[in-house]
Amino acid sequence: MSEESRRLTRELDTILADRSSYQLRATTASPAPSNAAAMEVVLDTAAGVTAEPRPKVRTVRVRAEPPDAEANVVKDGYQWRKYGQKVTRDNPYPRAYFRCAYAPSCPVKKKVQRCAEDSSVLVAQYEGEHNHAQSEFVSDASTSQAGTSHSLPCSISIDSLGRTITLGLTNQGSGSNETAVVGVAEMVATPEFRKVLVEEMVNFLRNDSQFMESLTTAVTARMMEKNSDRIF
DNA sequence: CGAGTTTGACCAGCGC
């Protein structure tokens, strides 16, 4: 009976979590050449389900690439120090425990666990608020050479195929689910966000030797074409 | 050699 009750509670939590999740996809019409832009943002703040105002726990669901998902790595722009790992009862994947590594006095804790239903989704639970300025944020986009110092509360990473852009959100504000969702929509629409996105894409393309090779060939061919017009 | 990670042990809370 109690087992049945727990199962129902879990299912209810899952439904509530799915209901409050927010997804945005913008996929190009062409059938995915190497650098086609398929963009995916997954944000979930299921924390406010209970009426208790006390525990400041925010849950963020992030679709992660296999290496990150396996390592329980959620890129959110902050530095974290892992202090424990535990296998929990209702999930076959281990849960990792992190503390903020930037400031020893920072009370923020993070729990990261792969979603039992979809192993490519990481569920991160943030407890508490950072007590240091947000300027510690650095863009930790996996493709960038050096961290850019924009103040957007997220990190951007582009997967190895260039098809998926993952946003890691710090979800700094203490607002409700609705404000969080609206906040992301607004952030994506801002010129700052677009600027950072373009920079990360440029960085990605710069590091793509195949793209650079094609670009060089095309430019060379074009120059030769122009020059031959003049010479001949 | 220092910083970060891993992992088994320990502890506290909760239900029975």
Added chain:
DNA sequence: GCGCTGGTCAAACTCG
């Protein structure tokens, strides 16, 4: 009181 579970500690280990 006992057992189960989640959370934390700390020694051992790894890596740059």
